[in-house]
Amino acid sequence: MKFSGTDAYVATDDLKVAVNAAVILERPLLVKGEPGTGKTELARQVSQALGLGLIEWHIKSTTKAQQGLYEYDAVSRLRDSQLGEKRVHDVKNYIKPGKLWQAFTAERKTVLLIDEIDKADIEFPNDLLQELDRMEFQVHETGETITARHRPIVIITSNNEKELPDAFLRRCFFHYIRFPDIETMRRIVEVHHPGIKERLLATALSQFFELRETPGLKKKPSTSEVLDWLKLLLAEDLSAEDLKLDSSNALPKLHGALLKNEQDLHMFERLAFIARGSR
Numbered sequence: 273m274k275f276s277g278t279d280a281y282v283a284t285d286d287l288k289v290a291v292n293a294a295v296i297l298e299r300p301l302l303v304k305g306e307p308g309t310g311k312t313e314l315a316r317q318v319s320q321a322l323g324l325g326l327i328e329w330h331i332k333s334t335t336k337a338q339q340g341l342y343e344y345d346a347v348s349r350l351r352d353s354q355l356g357e358k359r360v361h362d363v364k365n366y367i368k369p370g371k372l373w374q375a376f377t378a379e380r381k382t383v384l385l386i387d388e389i390d391k392a393d394i395e396f397p398n399d400l401l402q403e404l405d406r407m408e409f410q411v412h413e414t415g416e417t418i419t420a421r422h423r424p425i426v427i428i429t430s431n432n433e434k435e436l437p438d439a440f441l442r443r444c445f446f447h448y449i450r451f452p453d454i455e456t457m458r459r460i461v462e463v464h465h466p467g468i469k470e471r472l473l474a475t476a477l478s479q480f481f482e483l484r485e486t487p488g489l490k491k492k493p494s495t496s497e498v499l500d501w502l503k504l505l506l507a508e509d510l511s512a513e514d515l516k517l518d519s520s521n522a523l524p525k526l527h528g529a530l531l532k533n534e535q536d537l538h539m540f541e542r543l544a545f546i547a548r549g550s551r
Contacts, residue, residue, distance in 0.1 A: 273322055281310065281317040282452075282459045290447035291318055297445055300386075300404055300426035302436075305449030308494025311429040314449075315385035318425065325382040327424075329371035331391045337399030340370040340386075341409050341418075363413050372403060373418055381422040390430040397440035405443055452495060454481060464499050471512040476502060479515060479524045483531075488539055493530040501529040 275291040277283035283291075291314075294301035303311045319326035329340055345366045352360040359365045369377070375384040389397060403409045407420035428444065430436065452460060454477055461473060480501070484492045493501075504526045505515070515525055523540050524530065531537055 275318050275321050278317045278321050280320075280463060281313060282456060282463060283314075283317070284456065287314070287447060287449065290445060294427075294445040295425055298423055300428050300444045302428045302430065302441070302444035302446045303449060304430045304432050304446070306451055306492070306494055307431050308496035309449045309451060310495065311449060312385065312387050315383055315387075315427040315429075318427065319383040322383070322425075324425070325378060325380060326385065327371050327375045327378075327382055328385045328387060330387045331389055331396070333391050333393075335392050335396070337392075337396050338370075340372045340400065341403065342370050342373055342411060343368045344413050367411065367413060372400075372409070375424040376407065376418055376420040378422065378424070382424045384424040384426045386426065386428045388431060389428050390433040390436065394434060394437070398437050401439060401443065451484075457495070457498070460495060461499065461502060465502055465506060468502065468506065469512070472505065472510070472515070473502075475512040475515045476505060476524075479517070480530070483524065486539075490535050491532050493532075497530055497532075501526060504529055 273295060275283075275288055275295070277288060290303075291301060303314060305311055315328070316326060318324075344363075345368065349360055349363070349366045371384065371386075375382050404426060407423055408417055410417050457477060458473065461468060461477075477498075480493065480498050483489070501524075508526070510525060517524065523537075527537075527540075531540070
């Protein structure tokens with residue numbers, strides 16, 4: 273069982289090594305990187321490449337670790353007892369398996385994605401330590417132990433919004449997805465927009481990387497945003513000539529796909545004003 277990328281996902285050599293190392297070590301793969309660099313998509317592509325099922329657990333600020341194991345609906349049970357329902361006598365009727373439970377009891381090995389773990393409370397990773405380490409947990413209401421039939425490949429993503437606990441990090445294999453260089457970006461674009469004109473692509477990527485490297489930029493555009501931008505350029509049938517910038521406008525065409533806050537827009541407007549004044 274070895275991951276070597278897919279036709280739909282450009283995986284660098286070091287990313288392939290990280291995925292395969294995590295599989296061999298049977299440890300969760302913790303993937304960090306800028307938003308939009310393909311962290312979530314990695315789990316989907318690993319699932320596809322290895323022919324495994326995929327279970328996705330998308331974390332929110334309100335998500336609790338217990339929800340990944342199971343949830344016990346005590347309110348429904350109380351209501352049913354008041355109504356005299358027969359199902360009230362079996363507590364299992366009120367237990368809803370979580371994503372870890374589903375992955376542990378799947379008939380075949382699966383890929384389990386725990387997406388954006390840094391969105392949750394700081395204690396969230398620690399609350400999953402034993403379950404991910406031992407691949408089992410206890411259901412207190414029934415006394416049964418849920419043990420993984422097939423150890424899942426666990427991929428955990430983080431946008432680095434907060435530090436993760438050391439005890440959790442020790443149990444993971446870590447990989448940081450660096451932002452693609454221009455050649456890697458060309459390969460990514462070719463996957464999503466095959467046959468794009470070379471001059472258009474060269475001009476667009478030159479403007480994109482120049483924009484990303486502008487000092488003071490609050491939100492740098494990501495890979496997903498440049499792909500959206502190129503899709504718009506192609507839909508509008510723009511050429512490399514159409515993308516040429518001048519001193520009156522420092523912003524690329526259709527820049528709303530790239531810049532996502534007013535501070536960055538105002539900064540480029542000031543740059544254009546300064547450029548006009550210096551002529």
